[in-house]
Amino acid sequence: MSEEIKEPLTAQEELLEQESKTECQSEIPADEASTEKLSEEDSSPENEEDRLRLELEKLKDTHLRLVAEYDNYRKRTLKEKSELIRSGGEKVLGDLLPVVDDLDIALQNLDKATDLEALKEGMHLIHTKFLDYLQRQGVRPIEATGQDFNEEYHEAIATFPATEEAQKGKVIDCVKKGYTLNDKVLRHASVVVGQ
Structure with a gap:
């Protein structure tokens, strides 16, 4: 009888053992994970230090790039501003040249002119042309x-x-x-x- 009792017990034990094995197996990954965490935490000061060094290097690189980009932007805007000033002066003077041409023609004809009224009219036209030019410039x-x-x-x-x-x-x-x-x-x- 003791053997018969042992047999059902062993079946129950086998069931219990299987369940406990399953539980143990499911617990093993958790234990392994905690072991991995422990091993990471044990070596984490070195890893953390390396990670921080890499992050610092990236930040330094980003900072240097931004400084260089800003410097290039500043140089570019200064160059553009000086070009605008130069080209603005060219436009103003270029638009003034027709008035200078009219004055040259008037001066050439001054010695040859016999009609005083024509000279006055020519000077008035040049004066009007010059004032129109000034108004176009905002003066x-x-x-x-x-x-x-x-x-x-x-x-x-x-x-x-x-x-x-x-x-x-x-x-x-x-x-x-x-x-x-x-x-x-x-x-x-x-x-x-x-x-």
């Missing part, structure tokens, strides 16, 4: 005579006793015209102010 004359004196636009070179009360503080005469370029004063108008 505008400053209104002065009869206006209230404004120190932003006018420069008082003299004062004159006003004959009427309405002329006090007003520009009586403009000695030299003033000009603005895109609303910025190029030259103040030299004026006589009523006092």
